């Protein structure tokens with residue numbers, strides 16, 4: 001046996017990062033998680049703590065003032081924050097989602113305009129693809145962008161935008177040539193101060209209540225010509241390539257929520273006594289814990305493998321599509337199952353807001369829905385298998 005065998009394990013740096021984020025999250029984010037959920041308020045304490053410790057947008061490359069963390073490291077940050085607060089984990093996750101189209105396809109000048117403010121924590125980014133009538137079928141969007149002189153002018157509305165109203169920068173997909181279908185969609189960067197931009201109504205949600213989900217309205221919203229991401233007509237492709245890179249981060253969020261629920265349940269069953277003994281002594285309880293931990297472990301491997309393959313750009317975009325969809329889909333299904341079983345292991349107490357597991361169960365549900373529902377993930381996987 002060789003204790004220095006390094007294949008198939010995280011690096012010392014990744015493990016040290018996990019320790020640092022866990023310590024910070026337990027001390028500075030966990031104490032506010034229930035309150036932010038209850039009051040449906042943005043986790044300001046979490047944002048401050050993430051910015052102060054440099055974990056709000058670790059993925060931004062060093063060239064733009066960031067830390068240049070790899071995709072696995074970014075997943076670890078999101079996972080550890082989600083372990084204590086699903087809403088707060090959307091700060092690093094959506095900063096990556098909102099900036100990924102820029103990192104993948106924007107001009108150097110546009111990268112320099114946007115990314116340093118995200119890296120410093122002065123600003124956050126959101127991603128605006130969905131519309132009320134264009135969800136799974138995102139290419140049927142109606143928001144229009146037209147070129148007038150040196151500017152682009154946007155009209156229409158987006159909905160379901162995570163961290164809407166909190167972010168300063170919005171990556172917005174809009175139709176520039178309605179005759180060309182998905183090839184007539186372009187991607188733009190809109191700033192909250194741009195004329196004609198307005199944040200609309202906030203959704204009343206089942207979970208992730210600390211993270212605002214809003215509409216965005218564009219009424220002759222005028223932005224400089226250089227705020228287009230890549231060439232006209234490439235926006236939908238950029239939007240989908242982005243999701244290939246960010247679905248592992250939703251897998252990481254799901255994983256963190258599931259781990260938080262398992263940890264809480266493991267502690268509880270050792271304390272709670274029935275029939276004269278700790279309920280942890282019952283094999284029926286032990287088997288539930290074992291299944292929960294087993295599935296979390298499998299999900300963790302899949303999420304890290306997907307993130308590592310995204311980082312390497314390995315196997316072409318088609319293959320990345322499969323593993324990213326698989327990681328997001330599997331980890332989120334596991335999170336839903338594990339959090340539901342955690343509530344079960346708490347019995348009646350699990351159904352109350354006195355313990356965090358009911359919040360975790362509500363927060364887990366969204367991971368099966370956004371960045372493409374799990375039916376859509378299965379379509380992506382099947383398409384890759386059958387091509």
Ligand SMILES: Cc1cc2nc3c(=O)[nH]c(=O)nc-3n(C[C@H](O)[C@H](O)[C@H](O)COP(=O)(O)OP(=O)(O)OC[C@H]3O[C@@H](n4cnc5c(N)ncnc54)[C@H](O)[C@@H]3O)c2cc1C
Pocket residue numbers: 126127128129130132133134135136137159160161162163205208213366369370371372373374375376
């Ligand atoms: C809290 C929250 C945050 C979000 N954040 C963002 C964000 O930041 N940016 C953004 O752009 N979007 C965001 N979204 C939107 C999200 O990505 C969409 O809600 C999701 O893609 C589903 O679209 P829809 O809600 O229109 O559902 P629909 O597309 O109407 O789907 C309804 C049901 O039909 C199923 N279905 C649809 N088509 C098929 C098919 N072909 N085969 C099988 N089943 C199918 C779906 O799986 C689902 O079960 C967010 C949503 C929520 C709820």
